[in-house]
Every structure is written in C-alpha cells, then in structure tokens.
Amino acid sequence: xxxxxxxxxxxxRRGPGLAGRIYKHRTDYLYIxxxxxxxxxxxxxxxxxxxxxSFFKTPPSLAMSEKxxxxxxxxxxILQAKSFHEVTMNTVVWTVFSTLFAFILGFGAALALDRAFxxxxxxxxxxxxxxxxxxxxxxxxxxxxxxxxxxVIGAFLVxxxxxxxxxxxxxxxQTVLASLIVVNVWREFPFAMIMMLAGLQTVPDELHxxxxxxxxxxxxxxxHVTMPHLKSVTLITVLLLTVNNLNSFIIPWIMTGGGPAxxxxxxxxxxxxxxxxxxxxxxxxxxxxxxxxxxxVLGYYYVRIMTRGDERRAE
Amino acid sequence: MSASEQAAAAPALARTARRKPRRMGGWDWxxxxxxxxxxxxxxxxxxWMFLTSIKGQFxxxxxxxxxxxxxxxxxxxxxxxxxxxxxxxxxxxxxLNSLWVSTATTVIGVVIAVxxxxxxxxxxxxxxxxxxxxxxxxxxxxxVVFLIPLFIMMRWLRLVNTSWSLILTYLTFGLPLSxxxxxxxxxxxxxxxxxxxxxxxxxxxxxxxxxxxxLSTPGIxxxxxxxxxxxxxxxxxxxxxxxxxxxxTLPVGLERFFAxxxxxxxxxxxxxxxxxxxxxxxxxxxxKYFVRALTEGAVKS
Numbered sequence: 122x123x124x125x126x127x128x129x130x131x132x133x134r135r136g137p138g139l140a141g142r143i144y145k146h147r148t149d150y151l152y153i154x155x156x157x158x159x160x161x162x163x164x165x166x167x168x169x170x171x172x173x174x175s176f177f178k179t180p181p182s183l184a185m186s187e188k189x190x191x192x193x194x195x196x197x198x199i200l201q202a203k204s205f206h207e208v209t210m211n212t213v214v215w216t217v218f219s220t221l222f223a224f225i226l227g228f229g230a231a232l233a234l235d236r237a238f239x240x241x242x243x244x245x246x247x248x249x250x251x252x253x254x255x256x257x258x259x260x261x262x263x264x265x266x267x268x269x270x271x272x273v274i275g276a277f278l279v280x281x282x283x284x285x286x287x288x289x290x291x292x293x294x295q296t297v298l299a300s301l302i303v304v305n306v307w308r309e310f311p312f313a314m315i316m317m318l319a320g321l322q323t324v325p326d327e328l329h330x331x332x333x334x335x336x337x338x339x340x341x342x343x344x345h346v347t348m349p350h351l352k353s354v355t356l357i358t359v360l361l362l363t364v365n366n367l368n369s370f371i372i373p374w375i376m377t378g379g380g381p382a383x384x385x386x387x388x389x390x391x392x393x394x395x396x397x398x399x400x401x402x403x404x405x406x407x408x409x410x411x412x413x414x415x416x417x418v419l420g421y422y423y424v425r426i427m428t429r430g431d432e433r434r435a436e
Numbered sequence: 437m438s439a440s441e442q443a444a445a446a447p448a449l450a451r452t453a454r455r456k457p458r459r460m461g462g463w464d465w466x467x468x469x470x471x472x473x474x475x476x477x478x479x480x481x482x483x484w485m486f487l488t489s490i491k492g493q494f495x496x497x498x499x500x501x502x503x504x505x506x507x508x509x510x511x512x513x514x515x516x517x518x519x520x521x522x523x524x525x526x527x528x529x530x531x532l533n534s535l536w537v538s539t540a541t542t543v544i545g546v547v548i549a550v551x552x553x554x555x556x557x558x559x560x561x562x563x564x565x566x567x568x569x570x571x572x573x574x575x576x577x578x579x580v581v582f583l584i585p586l587f588i589m590m591r592w593l594r595l596v597n598t599s600w601s602l603i604l605t606y607l608t609f610g611l612p613l614s615x616x617x618x619x620x621x622x623x624x625x626x627x628x629x630x631x632x633x634x635x636x637x638x639x640x641x642x643x644x645x646x647x648x649x650x651l652s653t654p655g656i657x658x659x660x661x662x663x664x665x666x667x668x669x670x671x672x673x674x675x676x677x678x679x680x681x682x683x684x685t686l687p688v689g690l691e692r693f694f695a696x697x698x699x700x701x702x703x704x705x706x707x708x709x710x711x712x713x714x715x716x717x718x719x720x721x722x723x724k725y726f727v728r729a730l731t732e733g734a735v736k737s
Contacts, residue, residue, distance in 0.1 A: 142562045148640075152555035153567065155548045156611060163608045164574055167585035174584065185588060230474055233467045244471065246720050248478050253719040255669040257687040258708035262485040265701055271499045273484055280500070287499075307477060312730075319731035339463060354731075368578035371671050375691070392580050397676060402584055409581045420573040427572060 175407035195407035227313020252311035294384035320354030489706035512706035530689030545610035553618030621655030658725035
C-alpha cells in the first residue's frame with residue numbers, strides 16, 4: 122500500500138520534497154497519462170491559442186501566418202460596440218429567467234414526486250424526456266409549434282379565446298426572447314428536478330416526523346427542515362443551470378439565429394456569427410475570452426462546492 | 437406506506453378515499469394539478485411532433501390545425517427509412533455517421549477515462565488536486581471557446597470534413613465528463629476490498645483489474661451511455677467542421693434535409709422523431725444509473 126490507498130496527509134507533509142514525492146508516485150501518473158495527453162491536445166492548447174488569437178487581427182483567408190498583432194484593440198472594440206451592450210442585456214435576461222424558472226419548476230416537481238405514490242416512476246420518466254431528447258429535434262418542433270400562420274400554440278390561444286388571431290412569437294422583437302426562454306426552461310427543468318429529488322432523499326424522515334409531532338405546518342417544515350438540508354445541492358443546481366444557459370447555442374441558433382434584429386442574440390450566438398459568419402476570428406476570440414473569464418469565476422465556486430467533501434473521503 | 441402497498445391500493449383513488457377517512461387535502465390537489473400541467477408542458481411538444489409526422493403534407497399546413505390527424509399516414513417514415521429512395525439513403529447515411537462518431541468517441545473516452553478516474557479516486561500523487569480541478573472546470577467551458585482554435589487545428593491536420601475531427605473534438609467534453617462520473621463511482625467502492633486483495637498478494641494493478649473493474653461495471657456502462665447520448669446529440673462542432681454532404685451526422689443532417697424540402701414539416705418531424713426515439717428509450721431503461729451519475733457529488737455530504 123506504499124504509495125496508494127492507506128496514505129494519510131501527515132506522512133505526505135513530512136515526507137521528501139516535491140521531486141521526491143513525484144518520484145515516489147511515479148507509477149500513479151501512468152494511469153492518468155493518456156488522459157493528460159488528450160486533454161492537453163484538445164483542451165489545453167486550444168485555450169492557449171484562443172487567448173493568443175484574441176490579440177491579433179486575422180485575415181479572412183484564415184492563413185494564420187498573416188495575422189497582425191493589435192494588442193488589446195479587439196477587446197476595446199467589443200466593449201465599446203453598441204451591439205455588445207444589447208447582446209449582454211439579452212444574455213443576462215436569458216440566463217437569469219431561464220435559470221429561475223427551470224429551478225422553480227424542477228424543484229416543484231421534485232417536491233411533488235418526493236413521496237412514493239401510484240405512477241410515480243412513469244411520471245418521473247415522462248418528465249425527464251425533454252432533457253434527453255436531442256436539442257435540435259426539440260428546437261425544430263418548438264419552431265413548428267410557434268409558426269406564425271399555422272402554429273399549434275397560436276391556434277390554441279385563439280381556440281381558448283385569449284387572442285383573436287395567431288400571435289407572431291418568433292418574428293417579433295418583443296416576444297422572441299420570452300418565447301425562447303419557454304423552450305429553454307422546457308429543456309432544463311428536468312435537470313433541476315433530478316438534482317433536487319436526489320437532494321430531498323438526503324433529508325432524514327425522522328426530522329420530518331419529529332417536526333410534525335411538534336405541530337409544525339407543511340410550510341414551516343419546508344423552511345425549517347427541508348431547506349437547510351438542500352443548501353449545497355441548490356447552489357450546485359443553480360450554478361450548473363447558469364453555466365448551461367450562458368453556453369446555450371442550439372435553441373437560439375436553430376429557432377431564430379439571433380434575430381429578428383438581434384433581439385434574441387446572446388453571447389454564444391454572437392461569437393459564432395462573428396467567427397463563422399463574418400470570419401473575424403480575432404475579435405471572436407477576444408469575445409470568447411471575455412465569456413471564459415466569467416466562466417472562471419463561476420467555475421471557482423463550482424469547484425469549491427463540489428470538492429468540499431472530497432478531502433475527508435478515501436484518505 | 438411502502439411503494440408496493442401503495443401500488444396495490446391505487447387502482448381507484450376514489451375507492452381508497454371511500455375506504456379510508458383520509459381525503460384529498462389541499463396539498464394533494466396542488467400536487468396533482470401542478471404535476472398534470474407540468475406533464476402537459478413536458479410531453480405536448482413530443483406528442484405534437486409525432487402527430488405532425490403522421491399527417492400528409494397538405495393536412496399539416498391547415499389552419500386551424502387538425503388536432504388529431506384525420507387520415508394518418510406513415511409515408512414520411514417509409515420514405516426516411518427506405519434505402520431505395522434518395523431521402524432514405526441520405527437519412528440512413530447520416531444515422532450511420534452519427535452511430536460511428538458516437539461509438540468511437542465513447543469507446544476512446546471511456547478507455548482513457550477509467551484508469552485516470554481510478555487514479556484520481558485512490559492515489560495521492562502531487563498535482564492531483566490541480567489536475568482534477570481542471571477536469572472539473574472544463575465541464576463548464578462553452579463549446580464555442582474551443583470551436584475557433586479547434587477549427588484552425590483541424591485545418592492544419594487536414595481533418596476538416598472527416599469524422600475524426602468530430603471524434604477528437606467530442607473528447608473535449610466526453611473525457612472530462614467521463615473522468616468526473618467514474619471517479620464518483622470509484623469513490624463509492626470500499627477501499628478495503630482492494631486492501632484485502634493486496635494482502636492476498638495481488639499487485640496494485642491486479643487489484644484494480646480483478647476487484648475494482650468488475651464492481652464498477654454498472655458505472656462504466658452508465659458513463660458510456662451518457663457520453664454516447666451527448667455525442668449523438670452534439671450539434672455545434674458538427675455544424676462547423678462538416679460540409680461534405682456524405683459526412684454529416686443526424687443533428688446537422690436534419691437541418692439540411694429540412695432546408696432542401698422547404699415546407700416539409702411532417703417529414704422533418706418524422707426525422708426528428710426517429711432520431712430521438714432510440715436515445716429516449718435508452719435513457720428510460722437506464723434511468724436509475726443516469727440519475728445516480730448526474731447527481732453524484734452534488735448530494736454527497
């Protein structure tokens with residue numbers, strides 16, 4: 122067990138220097154070596170390269186030997202552009218509301234499914250479908266349902282007497298973002314549901330029973346027994362939803378392509394458009410780096426929450 | 437009340453209510469109304485996808501829509517799946533491309549991830565934390581950040597328009613995710629089992645292969661299928677790296693298919709339905725494992 126399983130931290134601290142410790146653990150690295158090589162090639166190098174490119178003006182031919190160093194010019198141009206502010210506003214609205222509603226619906230579903238009852242399994246399975254189905258297929262069916270002339274949602278609202286003619290959901294700058302958020306929430310609430318369900322299962326039954334005996338109401342039990350137990354899983358779920366929403370591409374891209382008039386353009390679709398529509402890799406890279414920095418901040422908190430229990434385990 | 441008792445007592449809610457003094461309280465009503473509405477929200481698009489796919493071209497474009505198709509037809513499915521026709525050939529080719537890319541990504545990813553995840557779970561080598569954190573953080577990076585440099589890399593390597601460009605790039609999300617999920621499974625296998633094997637004279641590597649591997653098979657299967665589904669559904673890289681019509685995968689092929697026959701909504705819905713069914717079935721069968729895999733780590737306290 123010399124290098125592996127039984128080792129405790131104090132030994133490691135008192136042991137030889139870094140080089141010595143690396144030498145002692147040399148066979149450990151063989152296990153991760155293939156992963157390290159692949160990760161370096163497909164992750165490490167691209168990250169470095171995108172940062173490098175962000176300081177250059179790139180030619181439309183994509184012959185990178187002809188790129189011109191422009192310092193932070195790309196960054197200052199992005200930050201000053203009027204469209205950047207619009208797109209950022211869209212991104213904030215999109216991320217905040219998608220996360221909020223996906224979490225509320227998912228948590229509600231988790232609470233409703235927490236107790237065993239008839240049909241619980243099939244019901245949970247059915248509610249998970251939007252999450253597993255291909256986002257491309259989902260986006261197409263919603264685009265079809267939102268169709269301004271013959272879409273089923275417009276027709277349904279007319280049938281109910283809410284509107285007198287079918288609404289134009291996607292070609293209207295006022296409604297397009299909200300319409301897309303509905304689709305995004307549809308796709309994401311099941312994720313919040315399973316996370317929160319797993320969290321609810323860690324709440325001890327005895328606590329509930331004890332609180333009930335003391336005369337606590339359903340609402341009191343929710344806030345004083347359930348919620349305190351769900352703190353960390355709530356944090357992680359909200360964090361992952363936020364990250365996912367900041368990174369969404371498929372739904373806005375397929376349904377509207379960021380239009381009409383950029384009303385549904387968010388950071389990712391804007392970056393894609395800059396890079397592969399207008400072939401301006403330098404500026405698009407700078408844009409990516411900005412997004413990347415936001416992600417790093419979120420990533421820091423994610424790692425902190427996820428590894429909290431890690432130190433105690435398996436040592 | 438246990439789940440089985442519940443199921444036995446459930447056939448008629450009304451009967452249960454009559455037999456027992458307990459009646460549906462306000463919270464029960466809230467629960468059922470909420471779940472019903474949510475169920476409609478979740479499944480209506482899928483139902484509509486299917487209903488549209490069995491309508492004729494003309495019937496699908498009526499206003500107000502035919503809620504239930506009057507003359508259901510399987511013509512779109514037959515056209516999609518028959519190798520004699522151009523459409524069918526294309527669709528099947530996209531399907532095979534998707535299958536190849538997803539399978540190759542999954543196999544390569546899992547084979548590389550298994551030893552790495554094991555090492556992260558069990559060994560305490562210097563740099564372990566830093567490396568593992570970078571694996572974790574990678575799960576948060578947007579694909580687009582990698583898209584630009586990987587696109588240029590693929591051009592250098594002359595891999596644009598080949599399935600290898602996708603297999604390589606899918607490892608950017610498949611590998612870190614597999615390492616993370618598998619580490620969770622290994623963390624749950626008691627160390628004592630390996631220690632016992634070591635005492636019986638097995639080397640560390642033998643203990644890993646003979647004791648740990650068999651125990652982690654469910655975890656490996658769940659991870660593999662999860663990674664397969666992600667690759668199967670991937671869109672951004674495929675959209676960017678592939679132009680050649682014969683190389684497309686289903687998610688991007690679907691779009692071309694649609695653009696080609698501009699107003700063929702029923703055909704598109706049929707294609708989307710065929711593409712989604714295998715994945716949904718796979719998921720529902722293995723639900724238990726996925727739920728565990730996804731929530732692993734988040735609820736460990």
